[in-house]
Amino acid sequence: MKRWLLGTLGLFLVFSCRTLPPPPPVRTLEEVTLKEIQNLISSEEPTKALQWIVGLRSSSTPVKIPPEELGRLEKEAKEKLIEKFYQAVEASDFSYALSLYTSFRTLYGSEGFKEYSVDRLKFLMAEGERLKGNAVLALAHFRGMTDWSSLSSEELFTYANLALALKNLPVCRAVLKELELRNVSIPKDLKERASQTIPLADYLGGTVTIWVNRGIRMDRGIGVPDRVIGSGFYIDPRGYLLTNYHVIQSEVDPEYEGYSRLFIRPSGRIDERIPAKVIGYDRIFDIALLKTEVSPPFLFGISDVQELKVGSRIYALGSPGGLENTITSGIVSAVGRRFFQLGDAMQMDVPVNPGSSGGPLIDEEGRLIGIVFAGIEQFQGVNFAIPAYWIQKILPDLYKPGEVVHSWMGVSVQEVREGLEVLYVAPGSPAYEVGIQRGDRILQIGDDVVRKVRDAQSILLSQRSGTLIRVGLKRNDEPKSYVLALQKRPYSPLEKLVDFERVENLFPPLFGFTARSLSSGLFAEDFIVEKVYQGSVADETGLSENDPFTLRNWIVDKKKRLVLMQISIKQRKAGFLEGGVQMGALLEQNNFL
Structure with a gap:
């Protein structure tokens, strides 16, 4: 009986091996990348596909794809983007159309869509909301235009009266001023109500x-x-x-x-x-x-x-x-x-x-x-x-x-003399995908030069997720340019990052300093401070370059929304006498783009 069982098991294993399917062929990195780009185009994500294509043209990428193959994929993605733009216009989804238009202009300048402009699309958004009875949204989109010169006097009168009805006297007065510059006669009653x-x-x-x-x-x-x-x-x-x-x-x-x-x-x-x-x-x-x-x-x-x-x-x-x-x-x-x-x-x-x-x-x-x-x-x-x-x-x-939900690039930055220095790049974010690195100095987003965090955040607030933007920066004094597709911003970027990211990578966005690991033990890890950013928590605590310290405790309290860092440090400013220091920072930081 025992032999019979063993024999049966042996036959089963032999025939099982014979019926196993052959292993799938191992695909190269280039083949996997091409397949992924093709999937993005097929799944109606042409801007993300174009981000990949632009990145692959960079000489620094390890993936080498023949130029003719990239050209074919770019042509497909570009045609898909144009197709989706006109579909969005046809469906009166002018917000999405504006995102696609901005993405197209980022890569190809004034080529294509000559009958449209940013202001034209914003006015179409305004008219769409006005005709649906959404007066407040109509006026918001109208006010977002940078130039009213393309509008007729009749259209301007429409929005002057709309602003007046909504008690938005500053906008009403601005529209009437535009009409006066055209030497258009303004009814006395309208003038009086606007100046009340x-x-x-x-x-x-x-x-x-x-x-x-x-x-x-x-x-x-x-x-x-x-x-x-x-x-x-x-x-x-x-x-x-x-x-x-x-x-x-x-x-x-x-x-x-x-x-x-x-x-x-x-x-x-x-x-x-x-x-x-x-x-x-x-x-x-x-x-x-x-x-x-x-x-x-x-x-x-x-x-x-x-x-x-x-x-x-x-x-x-x-x-x-x-x-x-x-x-x-x-x-x-x-x-x-x-x-x-x-x-x-x-x-x-x-x-x-x-x-x-x-x-x-x-x-x-x-x-x-x-x-x-x-x-x-x-x-x-x-x-x-x-x-x-x-x-x-x-x-x-x-x-x-x-x-x-807002859009983001996925970087933490610090205002410095020349632009915004990148302190941290969130894994999986748009900036991470295109290769932006810590230490890069962001100088420009789109057509706008940026020097302040609030200015950069204001630019990104105006763009919806999926929009392609160009980021100009310097790396070791060498100019570089990246194109990335914005993603949806998490409410608190650091909340999940603190669960898996190495603590030394979180020193810059949380406390404003960088450090190099010297050694690690079971209960403590030794570091040396490399750089302290002016005005940061570390700067106000008295840390300076080349200060050696030991990380004793790292506490993340998500209920109180803070991170505590307890260290033993020999501060240069204190004559290298060893002392204990605790630094705290909120999980919700204001330096992310």
Whole structure:
């Protein structure tokens, strides 16, 4: 019996081996790459395919593909891009058409699409929204044009009246000025309405109190009402209004498991609570767009004021402590505070209290210049607002349901004398794929020279994911140029990276210094500081070049959103006496592009 079993098993193995399929042929790296590019073209991703093709033409790539084969693939990808552009125009998807147009211009300049331009596509976007009744979005796209000279006087009058209806007097006046330059006669009534001064008290009609009922919470065994109170303001005659994301966070946060109901209380109607719903929100800029079934008595026009002078008089409207119809005043204390992961914030001394968050901030001309979002309790007169410049950048995306997702290159940078020095390149990001390296100095994005992080972030905010952009940089004083397809930006780029990236690679984006590993042990690792960036956490802690240190502890606290680094160091500035130092940094850094 035993022999029979062994014999049967032997026959089974023999015939099993005979029936096994032959192993697949081993494909070369070139064959795999060609197949991947072909798949990208077939799967309707011509911009990503073109990124690969441009990269393969670089002399530094280890993959060598015959020029005629690359030429054939480029022709296919280019034709696919053109085909998709006209399909997008036909479908009135002008946002996607603009992305494809920008990608084409990045590679081929003014060749092709001669009947279109960036301004033409933006105007088509504006007209599409206007005809659908989306007046706010129509005006946002119209305002995004750089030149109105191609528009007829009739078209300009249409948008002057639209701006007036939305209480956006600055845009209305700018359009009328364009008409005056053409020597076009402007109706007296339109001129008077555009030049009117609206009393400050009238603005209160456009404000609301945001009320989020989160049920009952237990405090030392006693149930107490859990409420969140904030402010908001109308921007759309159909009942759309803006507030802070943190005010309505429980409505959309997937990690929140409790009860949550959102209401608004209109100005002057203290006994009413009207249901509202969240349309879109942006966690990075702390903004949310809500919708209510209310006809607003007053609207706030979104301006594109980039920067107010320090010392300018400003007014905050809202419901501090739930006290509606409150106006407080102050001045702009500072601008350009790097408070968010993207963009910047305005510092002011206008009083801010719980309940003020989400309220509008206006200047003496009545222009909306920002949204109140935070104050520092320990310090009087140190409060912050989100500038209107960034609000108008993301406004069209807020009208889309869900969370706003931005585009990125995938690099952390530091402002230096010449451009933006790359501190870190995220694995799998567009910058990583095309070969951008740490130490490169980014000088140009698209047609724009960049010297500030905010300027580079502003450029990327204007482009949707998948768009091809050209990045000009210097590597060891040698000029280089890369073409990359933007990808969707993760909310917190470092949150996942800290789980698998080597700690020394994270020193630059988190703490602002580079170090070289000397030795590693079971419980500690030795390093020597190579470079410290001015103004960084490491610089303020006193680290300097050639300081040797031992990493004792590396703590990532995702709940508190921070990273702690505990080291033993012999600082040159302290006479190389050994001491212990702890440095901390937030997971949400503001230096990523």
